[in-house]
Amino acid sequence: MRSFINRSSPQEPAYSDITPEPVYQTRRDLIRSLAAGSAGVALTTWGLREAHAQSARPGQLAALASGASAVPGAMTMDKPTSYKDATTYNNFYEFGTDKSDPSKRAHTLITQPWTVEIEGLVKKPGRYGLEDLMKMSAMEERIYRMRCVEGWSMVIPWIGYSMAQLIQRVEPLPGAKFVEFITQADPKTMPGLRGGAIDWPYVEGLRMDEAMHPLTLLAFGMYGEVMPKQNGAPLRLVVPWKYGFKSGKSLVKIRFTDKQPVSSWEKAAPQEYGFYSNVNPLVDHPRWSQATERRIGEDGLLAKKRKTLMFNGYEAQVGQLYAGMDLKKFF
């Protein structure tokens, strides 16, 4: 196995030792709120959340970065997207295909109680409750660039822990080569399920080494509060070097397999969406270029498009996962 797995060994300093007080406080509030069963309840006022987004400017980020996450690449210096944009411009087809649908309709999602079924090639399969999952590892704040296949991007301060922590706990068997992530599909609370754009439930997949990479995050919150429903409450995947759709929301099942999973988008349009879906400015989508992107919040008349970076700017961290692969073939 790769050496980065050792990074999450138990002798790591406690989160409270390496974390500036405000961030530590935020996490404590988050955990307390979730433990009290009030998932979905905003922990701070709208104004404070905006202040959080505003305060994460480069000067202050340096201080934050040294404490919030020890994972290389986990704290981008880019200015976070406003909370408002991040929670009102969403893709969550279970609630409709319009960007504004999830913020209007996802309130019907029921996140309590919530269990995640772990199954397949793993020593410790079973149903894991949300609280148990939350306590499996110390959480930290990560500020990630996110890039949608449609050509827009955001910068989001997530709260969670590396997916590797969960994977190690459930002990995959040697035959497990891939991990499948499955979203809840409840027609009673998810009106978008009537739409036939994709087969439900929403499925995503990663190769085992991708899932184990420390940047791959199991996220329970963002902007210092529990995950808003439209962003994938109560827990979701976040894979910052891949197009946004690889980051499945509202997960209910995690399956370890020996076969490459077929993701929902691949199934719907295999010529447009491959299994890997790494952010790659050199490989165009069949219907548009992937060379540039529009950063949400910078879309004034004078705003220039940004150049999309290889692996969304995480090449130093993840490039070695794809060494020797033809990325035009494995797109």
Ligand SMILES: Nc1nc2c(c(=O)[nH]1)N[C@H]1C(S)=C(S)[C@@H](COP(=O)(O)O)O[C@H]1N2
């Ligand atoms: N279950 C589910 N997960 C999903 C989607 C979806 O439609 N359903 N959309 C994906 C896409 S295309 C993107 S760009 C991101 C958007 O995440 P955000 O709304 O938190 O920015 O979620 C991804 N995860």
Ligand SMILES: [Mo]
């Ligand atoms: Mo997307």
